[in-house]
Amino acid sequence: MAGKRKIPIKPFVFLVCLLPAFWLVYGIFAGSLGANPIETILRDLGDWTLRFLLLGLAVSTVRRLMGWAWVMRYRRMIGLFAFFYAFLHLAVYIGIDHFFDWATIWKDIVKRPYITIGMTALLLLIPLAVTSPKIMVRKLGGARWKKLHKLVYPIAIMGVVHFYLLVKADVREPLIYGGILLFLLGERLYRRYGENFQLAKSIR
Amino acid sequence: MLIKHTIASDPKSFEITSKAAHLKRRDFLKATLALSAAAILPTSAQAYLPQKIEGVIKSPFSTDEKLNKYDEVTGYNNFYEFGTGKGDPLDNSGDFQPKPWTIKVDGLCNNPGEIGIEDLMGQYQQEERIYRMRCVEAWSMVIPWVGVELASLLKKFDPKTEAKYVEFTTLVDPKQFPGQKYPIIPWPYTEGLRMDEAMHPLTLLATGIFGEELPPQNGAPIRLVVPWKYGFKSIKSIVRIRFVDKMPTSTWMQQAPSEYGFYANVNPDVDHPRWTQAKERRIGEFFRRPTLAFNGYAEEVADLYKGMDLRKNF
Numbered sequence: 417m418a419g420k421r422k423i424p425i426k427p428f429v430f431l432v433c434l435l436p437a438f439w440l441v442y443g444i445f446a447g448s449l450g451a452n453p454i455e456t457i458l459r460d461l462g463d464w465t466l467r468f469l470l471l472g473l474a475v476s477t478v479r480r481l482m483g484w485a486w487v488m489r490y491r492r493m494i495g496l497f498a499f500f501y502a503f504l505h506l507a508v509y510i511g512i513d514h515f516f517d518w519a520t521i522w523k524d525i526v527k528r529p530y531i532t533i534g535m536t537a538l539l540l541l542i543p544l545a546v547t548s549p550k551i552m553v554r555k556l557g558g559a560r561w562k563k564l565h566k567l568v569y570p571i572a573i574m575g576v577v578h579f580y581l582l583v584k585a586d587v588r589e590p591l592i593y594g595g596i597l598l599f600l601l602g603e604r605l606y607r608r609y610g611e612n613f614q615l616a617k618s619i620r
Numbered sequence: 621m622l623i624k625h626t627i628a629s630d631p632k633s634f635e636i637t638s639k640a641a642h643l644k645r646r647d648f649l650k651a652t653l654a655l656s657a658a659a660i661l662p663t664s665a666q667a668y669l670p671q672k673i674e675g676v677i678k679s680p681f682s683t684d685e686k687l688n689k690y691d692e693v694t695g696y697n698n699f700y701e702f703g704t705g706k707g708d709p710l711d712n713s714g715d716f717q718p719k720p721w722t723i724k725v726d727g728l729c730n731n732p733g734e735i736g737i738e739d740l741m742g743q744y745q746q747e748e749r750i751y752r753m754r755c756v757e758a759w760s761m762v763i764p765w766v767g768v769e770l771a772s773l774l775k776k777f778d779p780k781t782e783a784k785y786v787e788f789t790t791l792v793d794p795k796q797f798p799g800q801k802y803p804i805i806p807w808p809y810t811e812g813l814r815m816d817e818a819m820h821p822l823t824l825l826a827t828g829i830f831g832e833e834l835p836p837q838n839g840a841p842i843r844l845v846v847p848w849k850y851g852f853k854s855i856k857s858i859v860r861i862r863f864v865d866k867m868p869t870s871t872w873m874q875q876a877p878s879e880y881g882f883y884a885n886v887n888p889d890v891d892h893p894r895w896t897q898a899k900e901r902r903i904g905e906f907f908r909r910p911t912l913a914f915n916g917y918a919e920e921v922a923d924l925y926k927g928m929d930l931r932k933n934f
Contacts, residue, residue, distance in 0.1 A: 450707060451696035451903050452759060515907060520896055528894050582894065584757075585875055586704035586804045 429490055433497045436464045437504070454513055461505035466579060466593055468498035469572045473600045480607070492548055495568070499545040502538050530581035537574035540567050572597055667714050668840070670833035673746055673766050681822060682750035683916075688761040690830055692903050697837045698755065699856055700804055701790065701797035708799070709837030716796045718834070718841035718857070727863035728783035731776065737841045741827055744768040748831070749824050751847035753854075754886045754915045758908075760900045765845050766828030771819040774861070779815070783863035786818040787811070788844060791859045805875050811855040812868030812882065813846065814924075822847055822920055825858075848917040850884045881934040885925070886915035890934050 440457055443449040449456040475491040478484055514521050524531045544565055546552070553561045576597050580590040695710050702709040702716075719737065726732035746766050754760045774786070790809035794800040800807050817823065824845040827834060834840040839856025846853050852872055872880035879893050888898045888911040899908040914921050925933070 451692040452706070452901070454901070454906075455706075455759075512906075517899075517908075520899070523896060527891070530894060584704075585700070588802075 426489070426493070430493060433468070433493065436460065436501070454508070458505065458508050458513055461501050461508060462579065465498055465501040465505050466575050468494055468501055469568070469575055470593065470596050470600065472498055473568065473572060473597070477600055477603050481603070496545060496548055499541050502541055506535075506538055530578050533574045533581070534578035537571045537578065540571050540574075544568060544571075569601065572600075668716060668718060668836060670828070670835050670840070672832050673741070673828045675746065676766050676828075676831060677745060677747045679747045679749045682748065682764075683752060683762065685750075685752065685762045687750065687764055688903055693761060693763050693829060694835050694837055696903060698757075698851065699799075699837055699839065701799045701807075701809065701857070702837065703799045704804060712798050713836035715798075716836035716840065718836060721841045721859075723842065723858055723861060725774075725777045725861045727787070728780045728865060729863045730778040730780060733777065735773070735776075737827070740768070740773070740825075740842070744772060746827060749826075749845070751822075751824070751845060752915050753845075753847065753851055754900060754911065756850035756852055756880070756884070756892060756897075758892075758895055758897065758900045758911075759903055760911075760915075761903050764830055765824055765826040766831060767824045767826035767845065769821055770823045770825045770844070771821065773825055774818060777863075779863045782865050784815055785864050785867055786813050786815065787860075787862045787864050787868040788813075788855045788858050789860040789862070790855055791857050805871050809855060809871045810868060811844065811853055811870045812864075813844075813853075814867075816924055817846070817921075820921060820924070822917060848885060848914040848921045850886060852880070853884050883925075883930075883933050885921075885930065885934075886911060887913060887930055887934070889913075890931055 440449070440460055443456070444453065447453075472491060472494040475487050475494060478487050510516060510521060514524075525535050526532070544567060547556060547561060547564060556564065576590060576594045579593060580587060583590060696706045697709040698706070699709040702712040721737040722734050723737075723740070724734050746768060748764055748766050750762060750764045752760060753763050788811045791797070792800060792808045813823070824847075826839070826843050826845045827841065829835075829838055834843065836857075839854075842858050843856040844854045844858065853870075867882055870880070870882060872884075873882060886897075891897050897911055900911045901908050912918070
């Protein structure tokens with residue numbers, strides 16, 4: 417831990433988080449995104465949104481279970497990357513997949529539960545992204561800020577449900593995301609309500 | 621396979637000899653074994669290579685729209701028997717052996733029997749049919765199929781008058797179809813057509829694309845092509861055709877009855893519950909284009925459904 421400050425690890429993590437976006441941009445120019453590149457881009461951005469959401473939720477779990485306090489430093493960045501990929505996912509859906517065909521998009525939102533749910537999750541992410549700077553934490557007050565950011569739980573659940581509802585038959589992948597989410601939420605519930613609360617506390 | 625290729629494609633004897641001289645005895649033995657394996661392997665585990673189909677004639681039923689590229693047609697497929705990703709059928713079909721192949725034809729007919737793929741290709745005039753293919757997932761392609769009219773084959777087996785429908789079944793063999801190791805959808809894949817649909821001149825039993833035999837990922841060695849219906853009706857790698865009196869329950873009807881009906885005619889006015897069918901993306905194009913009723917084949921087939929409520933019979 418002592419030598420930690422000397423290595424600029426945060427910019428490195430930042431770049432790693434950007435890799436999926438770089439990969440897609442590269443794929444567009446290299447023509448390596450398959451026969452239906454728009455679908456590939458849309459799916460990939462959705463995948464990475466979910467992954468960053470779960471990763472963001474995993475940060476405090478890892479801190480509690482492993483006792484690594486330092487991971488908390490990356491939580492905000494990971495959360496903001498979830499928003500970044502979610503926003504791109506929406507932008508591609510509106511601006512490329514449907515090319516601003518608002519009538520079709522609106523019909524999608526009101527008629528298709530998976531779109532309704534996905535869109536709601538995305539809207540709920542906005543206040544979290546907006547209140548991510550430290551100054552906003554101070555403005556809101558720690559308690560209120562924390563309460564607001566509990567929204568990430570329903571958002572993550574909606575994200576997984578959105579994925580589950582859109583696949584035609586092969587639900588294995590959404591179920592894997594669901595399993596991870598269940599573990600992350602379960603750990604929190606267990607810590608809060610579990611019988612062995614004392615044990616969990618001592619680990620923490 | 622890779623090892624075999626790197627060794628076999630570079631048969632410079634002087635290199636091997638000089639290398640062998642420098643190898644320890646054990647390594648030399650290993651190398652020798654690898655080489656003999658390379659010499660034996662090609663006969664036992666060779667990937668299927670589609671051949672050119674000779675004597676193919678053109679058909680007036682072909683569209684003059686721009687063809688999709690070969691790589692698009694053979695690299696972007698829904699064929700869950702090989703996996704559920706669009707690239708899985710290309711990636712996972714290396715062990716598929718479409719020859720020899722026999723199709724059993726039975727049920728309500730006077731002349732039940734079997735026909736081998738070679739006989740079918742030898743006895744029936746193969747024609748090229750360039751059709752639009754519209755997937756239920758709102759994308760489409762233009763594909764130059766090669767094949768025979770289904771009706772010409774079915775007549776040979778002399779269906780009885782009680783036969784109202786035709787049921788088609790895909791091969792089940794998890795060794796060749798790795799996707800069948802998981803019950804993603806109920807296997808075998810099953811489809812059906814009403815008798816008049818099966819006998820319609822547009823309905824094709826395809827044996828090839830782009831003038832060659834079908835590659836495994838496109839449904840080798842023989843598949844159905846019903847261009848006015850969503851792609852999932854065009855069942856691949858058929859091993860059995862059966863004449864029946866009751867409407868067969870297709871695989872997708874079993875999987876999700878509220879989403880997939882028996883008819884599955886391309887219809888821009890009836891949405892799939894999870895996406896609109898009003899538009900489609902032609903693979904290779906940026907903008908979605910309007911979807912046509914019966915995928916543009918209304919003139920030929922709309923009469924088949926006269927008086928039917930196509931919202932109910934989706």
